[in-house]
Amino acid sequence: MVYFLTAAGLLLHLLLxxxxxxxxxxxxxxxxxxxxxxxxxxxxxxxxVVWAGAYSGLPGANVYAIWSELIPAVLLGVALWREGVxxxxxxxxxxxALGTLMLVALCFLVLPMALASRALTTxxxxxxxxxxxxxxxxxxxxxxxxxxxxxxGLSEVVSVASVDNFYDxxxxxxxxxxxxxxxxxxxxxxxxxxxxxxxxxxxLLVLSLPAVFWMARAVLRYSPRVxxxxxxxxxxxxxxxxxxAHVAMGQLLAAHAIVFITWAGIALWRGRLTWRRGWAMxxxxxxxxxxxxxxYNFIVIVCLVPALTYAGGQVLIWGEWRRFGQWLLLMxxxxxxxxxxxxxxxxxxxxxFMLFRQYDFGWHIPILSPEGWLGAVNGxxxxxxxxxxxxxxxxxxxVLLTAAMLRDRRYRQLAVYxxxxxxxxxxxxxxxLELRGAMLGTNASYDAYxxxxxFFPGQLCGYCYWTTLSRSRAPWQRWAARIGIAGMxxxxxxxxxxxxxxxxxxxxxxxRDMVELQKIETRPAVTSINVEITDFWARLWANSFLxxxxxxxxxxxxxxxxxxxxxxxxxxxxxxxxxxxxxxxDSIRIGRSFTLLNRHSWFYLRAExxxxxxxxxxxxxxxxRWNWSKGNATLVVDNPQTTARKINLRLSVRSLVKQTIxxxxxxxxxxxxxVGETLGERVLEGVVLPPGRTMLExxxxxxxxxxxxxxxxxxxxxxYGIELEVLPGxxxxxx
Numbered sequence: 001m002v003y004f005l006t007a008a009g010l011l012l013h014l015l016l017x018x019x020x021x022x023x024x025x026x027x028x029x030x031x032x033x034x035x036x037x038x039x040x041x042x043x044x045x046x047x048x049v050v051w052a053g054a055y056s057g058l059p060g061a062n063v064y065a066i067w068s069e070l071i072p073a074v075l076l077g078v079a080l081w082r083e084g085v086x087x088x089x090x091x092x093x094x095x096x097a098l099g100t101l102m103l104v105a106l107c108f109l110v111l112p113m114a115l116a117s118r119a120l121t122t123x124x125x126x127x128x129x130x131x132x133x134x135x136x137x138x139x140x141x142x143x144x145x146x147x148x149x150x151x152x153g154l155s156e157v158v159s160v161a162s163v164d165n166f167y168d169x170x171x172x173x174x175x176x177x178x179x180x181x182x183x184x185x186x187x188x189x190x191x192x193x194x195x196x197x198x199x200x201x202x203x204l205l206v207l208s209l210p211a212v213f214w215m216a217r218a219v220l221r222y223s224p225r226v227x228x229x230x231x232x233x234x235x236x237x238x239x240x241x242x243x244x245a246h247v248a249m250g251q252l253l254a255a256h257a258i259v260f261i262t263w264a265g266i267a268l269w270r271g272r273l274t275w276r277r278g279w280a281m282x283x284x285x286x287x288x289x290x291x292x293x294x295x296y297n298f299i300v301i302v303c304l305v306p307a308l309t310y311a312g313g314q315v316l317i318w319g320e321w322r323r324f325g326q327w328l329l330l331m332x333x334x335x336x337x338x339x340x341x342x343x344x345x346x347x348x349x350x351x352x353f354m355l356f357r358q359y360d361f362g363w364h365i366p367i368l369s370p371e372g373w374l375g376a377v378n379g380x381x382x383x384x385x386x387x388x389x390x391x392x393x394x395x396x397x398x399v400l401l402t403a404a405m406l407r408d409r410r411y412r413q414l415a416v417y418x419x420x421x422x423x424x425x426x427x428x429x430x431x432x433l434e435l436r437g438a439m440l441g442t443n444a445s446y447d448a449y450x451x452x453x454x455f456f457p458g459q460l461c462g463y464c465y466w467t468t469l470s471r472s473r474a475p476w477q478r479w480a481a482r483i484g485i486a487g488m489x490x491x492x493x494x495x496x497x498x499x500x501x502x503x504x505x506x507x508x509x510x511x512r513d514m515v516e517l518q519k520i521e522t523r524p525a526v527t528s529i530n531v532e533i534t535d536f537w538a539r540l541w542a543n544s545f546l547x548x549x550x551x552x553x554x555x556x557x558x559x560x561x562x563x564x565x566x567x568x569x570x571x572x573x574x575x576x577x578x579x580x581x582x583x584x585x586d587s588i589r590i591g592r593s594f595t596l597l598n599r600h601s602w603f604y605l606r607a608e609x610x611x612x613x614x615x616x617x618x619x620x621x622x623x624x625r626w627n628w629s630k631g632n633a634t635l636v637v638d639n640p641q642t643t644a645r646k647i648n649l650r651l652s653v654r655s656l657v658k659q660t661i662x663x664x665x666x667x668x669x670x671x672x673x674x675v676g677e678t679l680g681e682r683v684l685e686g687v688v689l690p691p692g693r694t695m696l697e698x699x700x701x702x703x704x705x706x707x708x709x710x711x712x713x714x715x716x717x718x719x720y721g722i723e724l725e726v727l728p729g730x731x732x733x734x735x
Contacts (some may be wrong), residue, residue: 003114007106007199010185014207018042020075023083025283027267035095036214037284039207040260043073043181043253047294050140050180051342056169060142065187066085077678097228098213099341102206105235108496109202110243112503120191121515122198123506124537125380127246130201130508134168134193134557136179138544141187145166150548157552158560161351166547172348173355176206178249186494193544194510199506203243204252206620212457219263219461220418229485236492238377239368239386239449239456241499245380247577250295254454260284261460265307266418269314269327278330283332293338298352299454302429304331308456309421343388355559360586362446367434370394373452374463374493380502393447400466400484403477403589407469407503408670415465422462426455473549507618508537513591520572520596525585528552530568530599534575534615538593542572571597575616576627576721577607577635582728593625603726605645610634610695614713631717632702635696637724645726649684649696652721660701661717663687665694675717687729 002159016043018041019034023113049068050061054582058064080088116123119680122130143152145167152166169177182193189196212234216227234240243252264281271277292300315324337505339346366382371393378385385393404418430452437444452459469481520526528550533539539557556563573579579596581587586601597604612633618625639645649663655675663670663684673682704714 001114002118002120003199004107005320006120006189006191006196007110007202008103009189010196010199010203011206012101013107013185013188014042014046015039015077016042016048016201017045017072020072020077020079021045021287023079024075025087025287027277027280027284030092030218031565032094033214033218035091035098036210037260039210040256042072043177043204043207043256044290044657046184047177047180048290050184051176051294054140054145054167057144057146059144059147061140061183061187063140066182066320068184069188083383089556093211097224098210100230101232101235102209105232106202106206107210108204108235109241109502111201112500113198113202115510116506117503120195120199121195121510121513122196122247122625123503123509124198124247125245125502125506126508126538127506128250128540128558130197131537131544132248133175133182133247133249134176134197134541135166135547136174136176136195137168137182137186137197138192138547139167140183141193143547145171150546151543151551151576152547154550155563157550157562159562161348161354162562167561168344171353172344174559175250175295175380177253177291180294187608194515198247201247201249201252204243204249204256205235205240208240208252208256208259208457211256211523212460213456214263215259215463216461216464218483219266219458220465221415222461222464222467223471226464226470229467229489230464233375233464233488233492234457234460236300236489236496237375237456237460238380238382238492238495238499238564240478241496242382243453245499245503248453250451251453253291253295254299254303255457257288257295258299258306258454259457260288261292261303261698262306262310262422264288265304265327265331268330269307273323273326273330275330278333281330282334282337283425285331289335289338290342295341296454297342297345297349298356300335302451303454305425305429306421306455309425310418311423313417351685359559362443362450364437364443365445365449367445368449368452370397370463373456373459374488375495375715377495379495380499387410388590396484397463397466400469400480401463403480404466404468407472407477419462419465422458424456425458426452470584476722503696504721510541511591511593514538514541514545515593516591517542517572520546520588520590521548523588526570528570529596530554530571531557532566532571532573534573534593538574540595558679569599571599573597575609576625577609577724578722579605579607579724579726581726596672602641603645603728604640605647605724605726606638606640607691607722607724610636610637612716615716626718626720628713629698629700629704630714631716632697632699633716635698635722637694637696638687639691639694642691644690646690646729647687647689647727648725649687649721650721650723650725651682651684651717652679653682653717654679655700655717656705656707656715657702659717662699662701664697664699670696679720 018038021041022034022037026037053064059640124130155164158166160169160173160598163172182197186193186196209231213227213231216222216230264285268281292303334532371390376393430448432446433448465626469477472478530552531539531542532554533542552566552568553561553563573595574593579597581601581603586598612630614628616625616627653675658676660672660674662672670687671684700716704716706712
């Protein structure tokens, strides 16, 4: 229940933040549609407050967020005074269907999260972007821009291009607005970033539904019912659910903004091009450009493509070049205004593109053909359907689109043209990136997905032009459209259901062990940390929980977290292997997953898995992880001390069959333990580790064998935990 109440509260909060501004800035001819403009106005206004708060030097949104609630209250009061309460309230019932759709979508999206965890937390099906957003959110929520302590000011680790501190990295290069929204709403409601990052992603999708409705209704002139149906499909579509499941907040914000940029461009072209009309549209455009610059600032160079294609195509036909120049000026002046205020984001554009050339961001995403864009994919991985079914669906879509575009050609010529401008430019860009990725062997398919996703509201509306056949005089066309509408809904519902089932058991989740990491910040003795956590997700969350401590990384961990020499006084590790020392102050066990060890301790050791192991497996919800051996397997232990250390080796282990495991150090047998099918702890006592590197081998008494089922691996034994308990002794020796 806490998930649903929190999500509903955040949704209402964001809508109220945009209500007054929407009434004031929605152009007069469309003033009765002001509820549609609430969502982008609220998002833009909240991020603007955080931007101003950062420049004010105040120590984070926790200080000014509550007082900032006066801003939407004053704007709402002014709007009600200007428009009249009765006139405003009479409009709201007309949007009851859209509001109901938003609530249904919210419940549908939140349910799998609520089933995955009782307490508020964030999860992902693979991407680690959530931890990155949360780190930025904590920066804006708790710190001032002038703060240079801890990790935030650790230039040798956080430097990116011209940025030498973690705070400015978020202001100039990284995704500012998603983190700003998490920080601001977290400060108002008293939530930490890890608690609401996933929920905020859900809200960004839900808040996009009015924008998609508006695209369908105002740009392509679909009927209210069809527009509502398209908005529902957008809320169920695997492309948008993929974004939610991987916590891709930036693309959802950019897609939201591009809807209003496109609508404003088309509306301006269709009317009289006067400064007065441009001024009326200016507020909407500044808001939309603000969201683009704050989320995916690099998208600003292509965000005008649909509108530009619409106006430019007509110029090529009719030759209205002077009109085109006036239109372009009215479209670009608001961009200049937003860019002037968001100066750091604009200045960071060149550096952002340089980083794109330097790093191959993302991962491979299957190529989506038209039937996939409409929701016909094979599950949460966006894999393709069987080839025969793909061809059948694509051919059916082509037939329906052709029939719709040929119907009443003279009357619908302009509508067909608008639909084409929504589809064709993005299709060309998407195809180019997919081809480039295939030729170069890069992750350009990830870039292709992102490009398609930020233009997806227009794409979806354009590809649904065949729904106009439902009003055709030909019975076969009406029935074909109805069957297509029902079939598309079934496809999207079925894939959304598979997403929901998958999200109930996410592969990545912020568990209570990770949350415990934030207690390290309260320990003055822990001055600096080497974050040697092997799990990428956990390492990023550890970074966000420990911003007040200098941190060093062995490997490159996202932008703003460079690999450097390990200079920390303490070592934070995770995984199967833990080292415990007899001096309690030098070894801190954090939950069941993490160990913090003083590197200057007399008993300090390092240990890691060697050869002979399969990759780690885990069940995130029950906090369990393990590694199977391939038969015999090794442990590598480094003893940096000048004298030998004695340990007890504790193994949490099981096997497919009863067997004996022997521990060998070179040619010397150190001990044996019996294991069986039941998980249990076994102890090998008195193992001596000389100075330097030691290779310990765990030998199985039986040959590895495959388990039952389809797993073809040859398995020896499964280790769920290894503890090196360093025993006291030789403390008086010279260190």
